[in-house]
Amino acid sequence: TTFAEEAIRRAYREVCASGMCNIIINFREGDYINSAGIAILINIVTEARKKGQRLMMAGLSEHFRRIFYMVGLAQYAELHASLDDAIVALSDE
DSSP states (O other): OGGGHHHHHHHHHHHHHTTOSEEEEEOTTOOOOOHHHHHHHHHHHHHHHHTTOEEEEESOOHHHHHHHHHTTGGGTSEEESSHHHHHHHHHTO
């Protein structure tokens, strides 16, 4: 939601400042997202693509996975069932 926007953007800026190219957003503890939250994620996906970063989203419930496919986020960010799965995907490259 908009309440989390500043924290999410700050975390993303810190990751970018440290030079990371592979980013995993873990949704394991997330139980709610609204249209403002989707808009925040779309902006981060857009920025990551411009910077050539690999963006992954992990720990999504089946409900969130469906939403992310419906709004097109899955086209630009890899979706993984768990953080461990996302890390394995990184190490397989």
